[in-house]
Amino acid sequence: MSQSAADPRHLRTPPKRQLRLSWADERIRAIVWQVLIVGAVVGIVWWLVRNTQHNLEVRRIATGFGFLQREAGLPIGEHLIEYTPASTYLRALTVGVLNTLKVAVIGIVLATVLGTVIGIARLSKNWLLAKVSAVYVEVIRDVPLLLQLLFWYTILQGLPAPRQALNPVAGVFLSNRGLRLPFLDWEAGHSWALLAFVAGCFATWFYARTMRRRRMQDGQPRPIWPAALGFLIGLPVVAWWLGGAPTGVEWPALRGFNFQGGMTISPEYFALLIGLTTYTAGFIAEIVRAGILAVSQGQWEAAQALGLRPGTVLRQVVLPQALRVIVPPMTSQYLNLTKNSSLAVAIGYQDIVSIANTTLNQTGQAIEGIAIIMLVYLTISLSISLFMNWYNSRIALVER
Structure with missing residues (x-):
């Protein structure tokens, strides 16, 4: 009895119930409620948008993002990119x-x-x-x-x-x-050194991951720090020197x-x-x-x-x-x-x-x-x- 129960040939998936157009079917009820909720959300959003547009038109308030291209005339004390009050x-x-x-x-x-x-x-x-x-x-x-x-x-x-x-x-x-x-x-050489350092971080991560994978295969430990020093220090120094070595x-x-x-x-x-x-x-x-x-x-x-x-x-x-x-x-x-x-x-x-x-x-x-x-x-x-x-x-x- 136990052998026949464990035999995959005797395992059958239960038959799927047919969908009945009846409120007694929980699947029909779930679909109806989901449709009503989605419809209510869409209706509320549509009403808010239409009401906002009407109020803006009545008060003659311009809408849109065209103002982004106008001159700002706004002084900003701190900025990481070039900026003047004449900017947009x-x-x-x-x-x-x-x-x-x-x-x-x-x-x-x-x-x-x-x-x-x-x-x-x-x-x-x-x-x-x-x-x-x-x-x-x-x-x-x-x-x-x-x-x-x-x-x-x-x-x-x-x-x-x-x-x-x-x-x-x-x-x-x-x-x-x-x-x-x-x-x-700051000069071009510093920018190249910074890019080389970022590339060295990715190279160090990839090298460490590869060495860990090999260690899991053969059990042999492999030092990571020599390559890490080369990637994180040696590579930026070379880029800095090639870029003119600004000091x-x-x-x-x-x-x-x-x-x-x-x-x-x-x-x-x-x-x-x-x-x-x-x-x-x-x-x-x-x-x-x-x-x-x-x-x-x-x-x-x-x-x-x-x-x-x-x-x-x-x-x-x-x-x-x-x-x-x-x-x-x-x-x-x-x-x-x-x-x-x-x-x-x-x-x-x-x-x-x-x-x-x-x-x-x-x-x-x-x-x-x-x-x-x-x-x-x-x-x-x-x-x-x-x-x-x-x-x-x-x-x-x-x-x-």
């Missing part, structure tokens, strides 16, 4: 998007590093370190972000004037005008009432970056702490039984397993940091929200301006989510 609104909004990305990308990196360190410190056996980390987390998370941004901006505005600027290191000046740092006199450094110098030369980090950007980093790091610290605690104690004991040092156990055994718990909620914090950057308007940093608000006030294109802001944040958020979901799938446990 499209270029001004592009500058705003780049300023938002500059805050979001650097803030995510710094918040991840700081939050990971604080999360590990909360689990430290050192009583003082653990308590200080706990106080940091509780205070930072309980104070509204806007108040923290205003706090940091007030401190930076209270710094001395450029003539009495703080000079902690040679060539570095901190004043109420921002932070001045030495910077390379000029632009040093900041006090001229008149302000510094000239070098790289400037404005007080607005500095305050926004510090506020977003410290605030988000408090939440990331708790995520990291929870992820480490989610790894069973047996993993620690097994690794220590092999003679591994505590730091090695944390890096090589615990954290790789904790990432499966850390990555999903970490994605939400990255999205929160990006969206919280819109508070930059409160301290005068010109991001996409600030520039778009000025644009819609000057042109009267309120709907288009709000739509641009929504599209920018939607695109950035979806990009972060896609990347983190891809990374999460790479580190997920695979059933065998």
